Amino acid sequence: MDPPATYISSSELRKHNTRNDAWISIHGKIYDVSSWLHRHPGGALPLLTVAGTDATDAFLAFHPPSSAASLLPAFSTGLLLSDYAVSAASSDYRKLHSKLSELNLFERKGHTTLILLSLILTLLPLCVCGVVFSDSTCVHLLSGALIGFLWIQSGWIGHDSGHYNVMLNRRFNRLAQILSGNVLAGISIAWWKWNHNAHHIACNSLDFDPDLQHLPFFVVSSKFFNSLTSQFYDRKLNFDSLARFLVSYQHWTYYPVMCFARVNLFAQSFFLLLSNRKVESRGIELLGLLAFWVWYPLLVSFLPNWWERVLFVVASFSVTGIQHVQFCLNHFSSKVYLGPPSGGDWFEKQTNGTLDVSCSAWMDWFHGGLQFQVEHHLFPRLPRCHLRKIAPLVKDLCKKHNLPYNCVSFWKANVLTIQTLRNAALQARDGSGPAPKNLVWEAVNTHG
Secondary structure, three states, X not given: XXXXXXXXXXXXXXXXXXXXXXXXXXXXXXXXXXHHHHHOOOOHHHHHHHOOOEOHHXXXXXXOHXXXXXXXXXXXXXXXXXXXXXXXXXXXXXXXXXXXXXXXXXXXXXXXXXXXXXXXXXXXXXXXXXXXXXXXXXXXXXXXXXXXXXXXXXXXXXXXXXXXXXXXXXXXXXXXXXXXXXXXXXXXXXXXXXXXXHHHHOOOEOOOOHHHOEOOOEOOOHHHHHOOEEOOOOEEOOOOHHHHHHHHOHHHHHHHHHHOOHHHHHHHHHHHHOOOOOOOOHHHHHHHHHHHHHHHHHHHHOOOOHHHHHHHHHHHXXXXXXXXXXXXXXXXXXXXXXXXXXXXXXXXXXXXXXXXXXXXXXXXXXXXXXXXXXXXXXXXXXXXXXXXXHHHHHHHHHXXXXXXXXXXXXXXXXXXXXXXXXHHHHHHHHOOOOOOOOHHHHHHHHXX
């Protein structure tokens, strides 16, 4: 005869939210994952973010059901959540998740990665030949732009391979990550996974989501004026006089900064790999970055003069800046909040914090799946070739539960982003918090 079940309340569960005492609830059962933090493939931070809460929906979204569920019994506390309840939205979300699993959509990956790899292997030699064997400045500039285009395509491979296996097995998937991210683009896949997992688990949380933490250059909310503490970077985001000045003009500097945003990713990659944080295959990651910093400067050195070298670098960085803009469009103008996600409103938080970009099917290559950001955040393991198919189902689900399903054109998404940045800029200039109401003051200080 089984012993009687022991229950704890949600308020009691919330007390277990530290690195040495991290409990989560999945389907009403309580698990102590403290010992798993340092071994968790997605890093410790996602687990710490949901520690002390019901993590059922996040668990389903990020993990293959069979392999991950088999690990849970080892962490069971034997306790049950006394006030465990499932919202109507979460219930329907789980039903849709099960339906997609039954259709085997999570395993049917299509040929997207093969096409992108073939494109890269075709265009990269053309870029090299354009630099080495041509004397034309126009050809050199075009080659630089093509390098930027290839970085964008490698970014899509890195993004997809961080969420699910894009290759036949994990070993080949890892190889694709290192080659497309570290070697070709100079960005550590370990850094990307660390950053991106935190973004997904706490989408649009001002203090937990690193994709909104861009001081001193950008803020999307006046709440940053209070110098928030980043739970991701584990430091205070100081809103000082320099930050106030830069933020005051952020709606003007946004696109120029995006042209060189890649420099920050280069730096962040090295900051992580040279830090004391645990990094999987640190040596291989560093060798991959070293390979990039050999081939790219070497290619630039073949150009005949410094003027063309500068133009080549600017062209490659500016073209790939389009991708940095795309990353921002999906979230900058969406709803934000403070603190960690509560756990019981996974569906609501993801839909509130994301923005879809409407486009024709023939333009899917341009957006790399990010145009279906709501769908991607709800089902991050779903290969992007299926996102367009499930969009109507997600839209109906949002409508049923009176939740936003924000979808606008690429142009409108840019307008909304600039409006968000401008609103925050005006508040930064005003200094007292709320946006200035004096129209004369605005006319003098906004320059259009």
